[in-house]
Amino acid sequence: MTQFTPLASLIGGAMIGLSAVLLMLWEGRIAGISTIAGRLLPPYLDGAFVSRLGFVAGLVAAPFLVMAVTGSPVQQTVSGNLPLMLAAGLLVGFGSEWGNGCTSGHGVCGLSRLSARSIVATAVFMTVAIVTVFVTRHVIGG
Amino acid sequence: MSFLVNLALGLLFGVGLVVSGMSDPAKVLNFLDLAGAWDPSLAFVMGGAVLVAFFGYRVVLKRDRPLASPTFHVPARKDIDARIFVGPAIFGLGWGLGGFCPGPALTALGLGQSGTLVFVPAMFAGMWGARRLADGGYAARTA
Numbered sequence: 412m413t414q415f416t417p418l419a420s421l422i423g424g425a426m427i428g429l430s431a432v433l434l435m436l437w438e439g440r441i442a443g444i445s446t447i448a449g450r451l452l453p454p455y456l457d458g459a460f461v462s463r464l465g466f467v468a469g470l471v472a473a474p475f476l477v478m479a480v481t482g483s484p485v486q487q488t489v490s491g492n493l494p495l496m497l498a499a500g501l502l503v504g505f506g507s508e509w510g511n512g513c514t515s516g517h518g519v520c521g522l523s524r525l526s527a528r529s530i531v532a533t534a535v536f537m538t539v540a541i542v543t544v545f546v547t548r549h550v551i552g553g
Numbered sequence: 554m555s556f557l558v559n560l561a562l563g564l565l566f567g568v569g570l571v572v573s574g575m576s577d578p579a580k581v582l583n584f585l586d587l588a589g590a591w592d593p594s595l596a597f598v599m600g601g602a603v604l605v606a607f608f609g610y611r612v613v614l615k616r617d618r619p620l621a622s623p624t625f626h627v628p629a630r631k632d633i634d635a636r637i638f639v640g641p642a643i644f645g646l647g648w649g650l651g652g653f654c655p656g657p658a659l660t661a662l663g664l665g666q667s668g669t670l671v672f673v674p675a676m677f678a679g680m681w682g683a684r685r686l687a688d689g690g691y692a693a694r695t696a
Contacts, residue, residue, distance in 0.1 A: 413580045413592045416573075420594040423573020424601025430566035431602070432609030437558050439619035440626050442566060444656035449680040457626075465556035469563020470659040476564060477571045485571055487661060488579035489668035495650060500658075500672035502647025504679025507655060509687070510640020511628070514654040515566075517641070518599060521628075523606035528630060528637050535638055536645035543649025544585040 431520050438462060443516020444470070445507035506536075555621055567660045573598040576660045578652025578668075585649055640683075647679075 431442035440459070447463045474485045490496055507513040510532055512521065517536075521529020567576075574580040575598050583592035618624060648654050653661070653672055661669040 412590050413574070413577070413583045413594075415592055416594045417597045420573045420575075420597035421601040423569040423571070423575065424598035424603075425605045426569030426572065427566055427598070428602035428605025428609065430562045430569065431606045432613055433565070434559075434562050435610060435619065435625070435627075436613045436616075437562070437620050438555065438622045438626075439624060440622075441628065442562075444566075444654075444659065445680070448655055448659060448677070449684070452677065452681055452684070462555045462559045465559030466563035466566070467659060469560045469565070470567040470570075470656060471663050472560075473564050473567025473660050474571050474576065474664055477568055485576070485664065486574075487577045487664060487666065489653075489661065489666040489672075490578065490651065491666075491668055493667060493671045496668040496671045497675045499647045499651025499653065500675025501679040501682075502643050503651065503654060503658075503672075504647075504676035504681075505683045506640050506642070506644025506647060506679070508640070508680040508683035509636055510644060511637070513644060513656075514648070515656050519602045519606055520610075523603050523610050524627070526628065526631075528628075528633065531633055531637050532641040536641040536648060539642045539645030540585050540649035541587060543646050544582055545588055547650065548582075548586055548589055 427515070427519060428523075431515070431523070434466075441512075441516055441520045442466075443512045443520060445504075445513040446511070446516055449504075449508055510536075558621070566656065569602075570657050570660050573601075576657040578657070581648075581652040581654075581657070 434440055434442045447466050450463055478485055512532060517529040517532040522533060570576045574594055580592055583590050584595040651672055655676060658669060658673050658676060662673055
């Protein structure tokens with residue numbers, strides 16, 4: 412069980428949205444993390460490498476800022492099943508690149524722009540993820 | 554300058570992921586587990602983010618140009634091709650298995666859990682593989 416945290420989730424979500432809006436204001440780009448992270452790999456076709464490196468550095472530093480401010484550790488339960496996490500990482504990386512985006516690029520930014528492609532993408536990954544969890548927890552794991 | 558602005562925006566985004574609970578795979582998997590220990594919190598993350606971005610984008614995109622670039626780089630594609638189904642389906646499978654999508658995985662990196670340390674390099678390898686497989690297409694759509 413995890414605790415239902417509507418207020419913290421709403422506030423955190425609003426921060427994510429604000430970051431996306433400010434990135435659009437600053438350099439006119441979508442705050443899609445799979446694209447920002449994926450373009451740290453070559454080939455470099457636009458001049459935004461340094462910007463992307465900064466954004467990713469901020470993401471990596473974020474939990475340490477939260478821990479410094481709150482003085483308590485960040486709650487996180489990651490599976491220790493390493494073959495599973497290897498497969499999950501490969502699938503997430505491949506799929507987000509193949510579909511031009513992930514939860515942030517399609518889910519947050521794309522839905523906010525009412526992009527048809529992002530609406531399709533979000534519906535597909537939500538559905539598949541829900542089915543995947545149902546199968547692993549209630550069919551296989553049940 | 555752009556590095557520092559992006560660092561600050563990445564921090565804001567990442568703090569949002571941590572505060573919202575999205576950076577915890579257990580919470581993500583419980584959100585996806587409609588038939589089990591369902592935790593609806595993450596609907597509020599999506600709701601909060603989309604609400605702010607929906608109205609914020611409308612204000613920002615009225616400008617002629619962004620502050621630090623001559624033009625907006627907003628995806629213009631509207632075609633619904635096979636890749637927009639296949640890619641997210643593969644992504645959703647991985648998301649449902651591990652509970653990580655790219656942003657939360659990166660915020661988890663410094664916390665150094667073994668699952669994260671395997672997931673993140675695998676994610677980059679997957680991106681690289683997809684890029685290689687679609688080489689021509691990649692060059693065309695980022696040109």
